[in-house]
Amino acid sequence: MTRPVVVTGIGLVSSLGEGIETHLAALAGPPRPRIDAERFAPYPVHPMPAIEWDRQIAKKADQRQMEPWQRLGVYTAGLALEAAGLKDEAEAKSRMQMIVAAGGGERDYAVDGQILTGLRNAADPGAFLNERLMSDLRPTLFLAQLSNLLAGNIAIVHGVTGASRTFMGEEMCGVDALRIAQARIASGQVDAMLVGSSYNAERWDSLLIFELGGYLWTRPFAPVWDRPAEGGGLILGSAAAFLVLEARDQAERRGAAIQAELLPVQAARTRRGPGAVPASLRQLWTGAAVPEGATVLSGATGVAGVTEEEREALAQLAPGVPLHATGDLLGHPLEAVAPVGAAIAAALVASRRASDAVATTVGHRRGEGLVRFARAQ
Amino acid sequence: MAQADTDRSGRPLVAVTGMGIVTSLGRGQAENWSALTAGRSGIHAISRFPTENLRTRIAGTIDFEPVEPLCAPMLSERLAELAAEEAVAQAALPRRDEFPGPLFVAVPPVEVEWPQRQTLAEAGSDPAGEVTYAQLLAGAATGRFAPWHDLFTFGTVADRIAERFGTLGSPISLSTACSSGATAIQLGVEAIRRGEAEAALCIGTDGSVNPESLVRFSLLSALSTQNEPPEGAAKPFSKNRDGFVMGEGAAALVLESAASARARGARILGYVLGCGEKGDGFHRTRSSPDGTPIVAAIREAIEDAGLTPDDIDYVNAHGTGTPENDKMEALGCTKVMGERMGSVPISSNKSMIGHTLTAAGAVEAVVSLLTIAKGRLPPTINYAVPDPAIPLDVVPNTARDADVRFVLSNSFGFGGQNTCLVFGAEPK
Numbered sequence: 043m044t045r046p047v048v049v050t051g052i053g054l055v056s057s058l059g060e061g062i063e064t065h066l067a068a069l070a071g072p073p074r075p076r077i078d079a080e081r082f083a084p085y086p087v088h089p090m091p092a093i094e095w096d097r098q099i100a101k102k103a104d105q106r107q108m109e110p111w112q113r114l115g116v117y118t119a120g121l122a123l124e125a126a127g128l129k130d131e132a133e134a135k136s137r138m139q140m141i142v143a144a145g146g147g148e149r150d151y152a153v154d155g156q157i158l159t160g161l162r163n164a165a166d167p168g169a170f171l172n173e174r175l176m177s178d179l180r181p182t183l184f185l186a187q188l189s190n191l192l193a194g195n196i197a198i199v200h201g202v203t204g205a206s207r208t209f210m211g212e213e214m215c216g217v218d219a220l221r222i223a224q225a226r227i228a229s230g231q232v233d234a235m236l237v238g239s240s241y242n243a244e245r246w247d248s249l250l251i252f253e254l255g256g257y258l259w260t261r262p263f264a265p266v267w268d269r270p271a272e273g274g275g276l277i278l279g280s281a282a283a284f285l286v287l288e289a290r291d292q293a294e295r296r297g298a299a300i301q302a303e304l305l306p307v308q309a310a311r312t313r314r315g316p317g318a319v320p321a322s323l324r325q326l327w328t329g330a331a332v333p334e335g336a337t338v339l340s341g342a343t344g345v346a347g348v349t350e351e352e353r354e355a356l357a358q359l360a361p362g363v364p365l366h367a368t369g370d371l372l373g374h375p376l377e378a379v380a381p382v383g384a385a386i387a388a389a390l391v392a393s394r395r396a397s398d399a400v401a402t403t404v405g406h407r408r409g410e411g412l413v414r415f416a417r418a419q
Numbered sequence: 420m421a422q423a424d425t426d427r428s429g430r431p432l433v434a435v436t437g438m439g440i441v442t443s444l445g446r447g448q449a450e451n452w453s454a455l456t457a458g459r460s461g462i463h464a465i466s467r468f469p470t471e472n473l474r475t476r477i478a479g480t481i482d483f484e485p486v487e488p489l490c491a492p493m494l495s496e497r498l499a500e501l502a503a504e505e506a507v508a509q510a511a512l513p514r515r516d517e518f519p520g521p522l523f524v525a526v527p528p529v530e531v532e533w534p535q536r537q538t539l540a541e542a543g544s545d546p547a548g549e550v551t552y553a554q555l556l557a558g559a560a561t562g563r564f565a566p567w568h569d570l571f572t573f574g575t576v577a578d579r580i581a582e583r584f585g586t587l588g589s590p591i592s593l594s595t596a597c598s599s600g601a602t603a604i605q606l607g608v609e610a611i612r613r614g615e616a617e618a619a620l621c622i623g624t625d626g627s628v629n630p631e632s633l634v635r636f637s638l639l640s641a642l643s644t645q646n647e648p649p650e651g652a653a654k655p656f657s658k659n660r661d662g663f664v665m666g667e668g669a670a671a672l673v674l675e676s677a678a679s680a681r682a683r684g685a686r687i688l689g690y691v692l693g694c695g696e697k698g699d700g701f702h703r704t705r706s707s708p709d710g711t712p713i714v715a716a717i718r719e720a721i722e723d724a725g726l727t728p729d730d731i732d733y734v735n736a737h738g739t740g741t742p743e744n745d746k747m748e749a750l751g752c753t754k755v756m757g758e759r760m761g762s763v764p765i766s767s768n769k770s771m772i773g774h775t776l777t778a779a780g781a782v783e784a785v786v787s788l789l790t791i792a793k794g795r796l797p798p799t800i801n802y803a804v805p806d807p808a809i810p811l812d813v814v815p816n817t818a819r820d821a822d823v824r825f826v827l828s829n830s831f832g833f834g835g836q837n838t839c840l841v842f843g844a845e846p847k
Binding site: 085107139140145146149151154155156158159161162166168169171172173175176179180181183184185187188189190191193194195197198201202203204205206207208209210211212214215217218221222225226229231246247249250251252253254255256257309310311313405407408409411 | 468469470471472473474526528529530531533536537539540546549550551552553555556559560562564565567568569571572573574577578581582588589590591592593594595596602606609612613615630631634635636637638639696697698699700701702703704712716832833834835836837838
């Protein structure tokens with residue numbers, strides 16, 4: 043059994059603001075990224091916009107139980123459900139399944155700093171660490187850090203309780219979430235899925251991970267394609283994107299507004315080395331049967347090596363087609379980069395600005411992916 | 420054709436042709452099976468780190484596999500590798516470094532740990548001032564700790580296992596909290612049933628017992644605090660149960676379409692016949708009080724296997740030993756099986772190996788398949804004070820022989836995760 047899979051709802055939030063139109067307008071104009079260069083200097087980030095959380099997360103108690111990455115994700119999932127006309131469809135939501143791409147949640151920086159300071163002169167460091175952890179960690183912080191608790195909170199707040207899976211693993215988990223969701227619906231295992239991711243860039247601990255590897259851009263903003271010449275680097279961006287995917291026959295039956303068709307998602311793991319990324323992208327391109335003239339949205343990071351290779355490969359695969367980089371609009375939202383690219387690509391098709399659109403993902407360390415949308419027939 | 424290659428729904432039957440397991444009880448199927456059926460516990464006092472000021476000072480850590488640096492991702496990777504080596508060897512595939520299918524691996528949370536934070540603080544800060552994250556970043560910016568980027572990112576364990584065993588495509592790292600291991604198996608089953616793959620390598624691994632992970636569960640009052648004697652602490656289904664005991668371990672399954680397994684003359688160890696899952700939006704750590712989602716997951720797994728509740732011969736319980744889990748699990752099983760549940764044996768491997776968290780569903784899958792193959796039920800040990808509210812046959816304290824054709828294995832996790840699997844010697 044194989045059946046078409048369509049997008050019926052898109053939720054999207056980034057530093058640019060919220061909603062499809064905001065992002066499509068930004069894509070059409072000159073880059074005007076919103077950057078906070080002060081808070082984490084010398085590391086710029088694309089910060090979260092101001093959000094009225096109450097609009098999607100009714101209970102203050104629920105808001106308090108979540109750290110920012112979860113709140114942003116739960117909020118954006120609500121936007122997607124609303125756009126699909128399913129926000130108040132309790133029965134449909136109780137059958138809807140989820141795949142969420144996520145990392146871990148933020149730490150309590152004050153507590154970490156105090157413990158590290160105290161550890162320096164502690165007579166018995168092990169006993170000191172245990173004592174501080176037992177007394178200083180908020181019991182519920184763990185639940186804000188567990189990867190699968192974004193899905194858990196979506197279930198609690200929005201009632202999406204079919205079942206959920208959380209995929210981890212930086213950029214590629216967002217691609218694989220879309221890939222497996224598409225395959226599950228296409229094969230008839232399930233009729234509807236909510237798929238997406240959320241990333242909070244305004245985190246010392248996230249910056250730390252990337253600075254360990256020397257991946258962060260520390261100069262004034264430059265487009266991702268221009269960064270490799272100056273050593274390369276990525277700017278983390280807070281963003282979330284969720285898509286409601288449905289079997290086309292079911293979407294039609296319930297009279298949903300069909301935005302675009304999601305074709306089978308392409309993903310690969312290659313042994314990285316010179317030429318590996320272009321070869322992989324060519325294979326994904328062929329696998330997705332991307333038609334000539336398709337709009338291309340790249341999730342390029344700006345990291346040296348893979349960014350030039352991706353640009354070169356796309357120039358050959360899509361000659362003459364303007365190349366958009368989501369990184370220039372809203373930074374690098376790690377696990378959310380593919381869902382964000384997918385949301386914008388689907389919106390381009392839905393708004394008839396493109397008949398076909400693809401979003402590419404080239405992980406800063408590993409993995410390549412391609413998500414293609416076409417007009418629903 | 421002597422045997423069908425598809426199930427009643429016309430989907431490819433999913434056979435198990437290789438299994439690997441490592442827990443605090445030892446390496447490999449033989450060591451684990453002999454300990455599990457002897458009723459031996461792998462729980463001991465923690466020696467890996469100081470335990471002063473902790474309420475819980477015991478765990479089923481794996482201390483016989485040294486890794487450097489000792490941290491959750493390194494140990495989890497090593498355990499996954501050990502389990503996969505055993506599984507791939509048993510499957511007798513033509514090549515051990517070219518696995519003919521995708522990888523699904525359940526991995527524990529990954530983050531920079533305290534020893535590394537301390538090192539970074541030293542490298543980046545003024546020794547007189549307060550330590551802040553800006554100083555940790557300054558330490559990171561020295562470039563001296565570059566390998567830690569890969570070490571502490573979520574996708575690395577899967578990437579390295581994929582490289583080591585030559586699995587196909589984009590490897591998936593996943594979490595459904597304490598049901599992750601079962602979900603890894605479910606993803607493999609689904610890939611084969613959809614016809615995307617002829618084989619899948621499914622792994623659950625967890626080597627994450629460290630001070631902070633222990634404190635996190637401790638602060639949620641989820642852990643047993645009965646530190647003496649350690650081997651008596653995990654008491655699933657007992658009236659005096661007081662929480663779970665953390666454990667470490669990994670298990671791997673080589674899944675293959677029955678058709679492809681037979682075509683290459685592989686020995687089929689059993690089948691994954693059914694998978695069921697259901698979310699629960701009631702609470703972050705507690706189940707819906709009426710057990711509806713648990714019941715739905717169990718029912719779906721049994722139906723998906725083409726069976727009825729009456730076909731289930733044995734339940735490999737999630738059985739964590741927390742007051743909440745065991746009560747809800749007993750309720751859920753009884754609602755599905757009815758009165759018959761009073762005589763369906765149900766036992767908890769966690770009474771001996773502790774709760775291996777991310778790995779548990781996979782570890783218990785291997786034990787379930789061994790139970791079928793050996794015709795012997797591993798016991799629930801430490802069952803001294805029966806709970807009148809759970810009047811079930813928990814295979815108390817001593818293993819016993821039984822003819823087992825179909826096993827239900829339950830996995831439940833924080834965040835409303837309920838995943839159930841049904842294994843069989845043969846399809847019905």
